Structure formats: C-alpha cells, structure tokens
Amino acid sequence: MDGAVVDPVPYVPYRDGPRLRSPDEFRWRLGLRPLADDAWFEFGPGAEELIAAKPGLMARHGDTVFATIDDGITDESNELAALVEQHLARHHSDRAALVDRSLHPLDAAARLVPEDLVLLVEREGRLIFGGGSVCFPNRWDLRSKLGLTMAEVHAPVPRLNDQLADPIDHALRRLDPARSFWRLGWTLIDTPDHFTPVSSIGKRPAEHAAPNELYVRVERETLRRLPHTGVIVFAIRTYVTPVPAVIAAGGREELAAAVAAWPGDVLAYKGLASAAEELVRYLEQASEIDNIRLKIIDNDAHRAVNRRQTIITE
Numbered sequence: 356m357d358g359a360v361v362d363p364v365p366y367v368p369y370r371d372g373p374r375l376r377s378p379d380e381f382r383w384r385l386g387l388r389p390l391a392d393d394a395w396f397e398f399g400p401g402a403e404e405l406i407a408a409k410p411g412l413m414a415r416h417g418d419t420v421f422a423t424i425d426d427g428i429t430d431e432s433n434e435l436a437a438l439v440e441q442h443l444a445r446h447h448s449d450r451a452a453l454v455d456r457s458l459h460p461l462d463a464a465a466r467l468v469p470e471d472l473v474l475l476v477e478r479e480g481r482l483i484f485g486g487g488s489v490c491f492p493n494r495w496d497l498r499s500k501l502g503l504t505m506a507e508v509h510a511p512v513p514r515l516n517d518q519l520a521d522p523i524d525h526a527l528r529r530l531d532p533a534r535s536f537w538r539l540g541w542t543l544i545d546t547p548d549h550f551t552p553v554s555s556i557g558k559r560p561a562e563h564a565a566p567n568e569l570y571v572r573v574e575r576e577t578l579r580r581l582p583h584t585g586v587i588v589f590a591i592r593t594y595v596t597p598v599p600a601v602i603a604a605g606g607r608e609e610l611a612a613a614v615a616a617w618p619g620d621v622l623a624y625k626g627l628a629s630a631a632e633e634l635v636r637y638l639e640q641a642s643e644i645d646n647i648r649l650k651i652i653d654n655d656a657h658r659a660v661n662r663r664q665t666i667i668t669e
C-alpha cells in the first residue's frame with residue numbers, strides 16, 4: 356500500500372458550513388482561507404509514508420504520476436524548486452534538503468514534501484493546467500488534464516462549474532504572491548491506498564464496500580502564486596482515515612448528514628451510489644443505538660443518585 360492511514364482524522368470538513376436537510380440544499384463550496392507562510396506544507400501524520408512512496412511510484416507509474424505540457428514548464432518549475440528548498444530551510448530546518456538536480460525540477464521539488472504539486476501557467480492568455488507531480492490522485496488522470504482551463508479540468512464534476520467556475524477563476528486571477536490560501540475537500544473511498552489512479556472503467560464504483568470498509572479521504576489544498584514567473588502552485592495533501600475511526604472520534608452524525616445530502620449525480624460521479632446509502636443507514640442506526648445506550652446510562656446515573664440521596668436521608 357502507498358501511504359498510511361491516519362487516526363484521528365486531522366480535519367473534519369463535513370462539519371463546516373450549514374447542516375443540510377436534503378440534497379436540494381447541496382452546494383460545492385470554495386471555502387478559501389488565508390494561509391500562513393510557514394504552513395505551505397504539512398509534515399504531520401502520514402507525511403513520511405507519503406514521501407517514502409514517491410520514488411517507487413515514479414519508478415512504477417512515471418507516466419501516470421508525472422507530466423507537463425510540451426514546453427516542460429521549466430522556468431516555473433525551477434522557481435518552485437528553489438522556493439521549496441528555501442521554505443524547508445526556513446520553516447522545517449530538520450528537513451532542509453536540496454532538490455535532486457538530475458530530475459525535472461517539479462518532480463524533484465515534489466519528492467521533498469508529502470504534497471502532490473500541480474502548476475497552473477498562463478499560455479496564450481489562458482490559465483491552464485501546466486503539469487504536475489501527482490502520486491496520490493483520487494481517480495483522475497493527470498495526462499488528460501494537461502493544457503486545460505480550470506472549467507475544463509472540473510467538467511466531469513457535476514454542478515461544480517455552474518456553482519463555482521466564476522469564483523474559482525476570480526480567486527486564481529486575483530491570487531497575489533503575498534497572500535496565499537488553503538481549502539479542504541473531502542470524499543469517501545473504498546481503499547486505504549493513496550495512489551488511486553483512474554482504472555480502465557473510469558471511477559471504480561464502491562458498490563460492494565461495507566460501511567466499515569470505507570475511508571474518509573480529506574484533501575488539504577493550498578494555492579500560492581510565485582513572484583517571479585507568476586506560476587500558481589496548487590499543493591494537495593491527502594489524509595485517509597477509516598470510517599470506524601471517524602465514528603470513534605465522535606463525527607458520526609455530521610458525517611451521516613453530509614453524506615445523506617449528496618445528490619444522485621454527485622454520488623454517481625463519486626461511484627458511491629449504493630455504498631453511501633448503506634453507510635447513512637449504518638450511521639443513523641448506530642446513532643439510535645448510542646442514544647438508547649446513553650439513555651440507559653443516564654437512567655442508571657439517576658437511579659444511583661436517588662439511591663445515594665435515600666442513603667443520606669436515612
């Protein structure tokens with residue numbers, strides 16, 4: 356397996372925003388927040404396993420996990436590599452390292468951090484997907500995205516462009532080197548593996564995954580414009596946590612509500628139609644059982660208090 360699961364779940368994006376009552380209220384959210392200078396990359400739980408997995412993935416699946424547009428985006432990648440070295444020296448001195456100059460600078464920079472790195476470049480007046488080192492794709496194909504605008508990249512995601520194409524475009528155009536941002540994305544998946552490329556049948560539906568075999572997959576995404584070439588760096592840090600661990604951490608009701616609010620087309624895109632329905636039923640039942648258990652504990656506590664009071668008054 357490439358990458359390790361993390362427990363507890365480090366972010367709970369399904370708790371953000373209003374609690375939805377039905378799929379009619381569903382909306383994708385931009386959710387950009389200001390990013391502190393020292394928080395570009397996260398060397399927290401699971402980071403070592405992700406970094407350790409990269410050389411092997413490059414060796415085995417080089418053409419799937421690394422690609423650039425024809426011009427090689429060399430100037431932009433060189434700027435990124437220099438900045439990653441500088442950033443590590445300044446903010447993570449224990450990890451300070453030099454990029455391997457025998458590799459493409461984007462590949463070399465990405466091997467020093469747990470994040471996947473994508474570069475957005477301006478070509479002929481269009482902001483396009485210039486290339487990436489994406490060792491941990493969530494079932495999308497890096498090569499098929501080369502040269503596409505953001506709206507084109509997001510075309511397979513139902514409702515996304517209607518709701519967010521303009522806000523995404525606006526945020527990217529206005530991105531200033533002095534003010535970076537981050538956001539969270541999340542989904543469910545039926546494997547703990549972090550390297551989940553597109554299979555020949557497209558998104559593999561998790562039809563037969565039992566609720567306790569599902570994983571919450573959270574992406575912490577950062578957006579940063581580099582000052583010299585103007586390239587935008589989109590960095591994606593992936594965290595995978597088993598659903599039972601999410602439940603144990605107390606996130607059951609929010610998770611059930613969030614999954615129940617995914618409309619049919621979104622579920623189909625995620626390949627989760629039947630697995631999600633079963634998960635919601637399971638989470639709601641578990642909630643019922645827990646409520647009953649809490650009531651019993653509550654009643655027991657009452658009886659104990661009453662007994663004590665009886666003893667005191669005796």
Ligand code: HEM
Nearest residue numbers: 383384385473475484495508509511512519523541542589
């Ligand atoms: C800045 C705001 C952005 C928002 C709000 C956003 C939102 C999303 C959402 C909601 C999904 C669907 C995820 C899922 O539930 O499975 C998605 C997929 C994706 N996003 Fe973004 N995204 C943003 C920026 C970007 C950028 C900058 C890139 C790349 C440069 C990117 C590349 C992708 C790709 C490749 C997919 C998978 C599409 C597929 O299945 O073919 N996104 N994005």
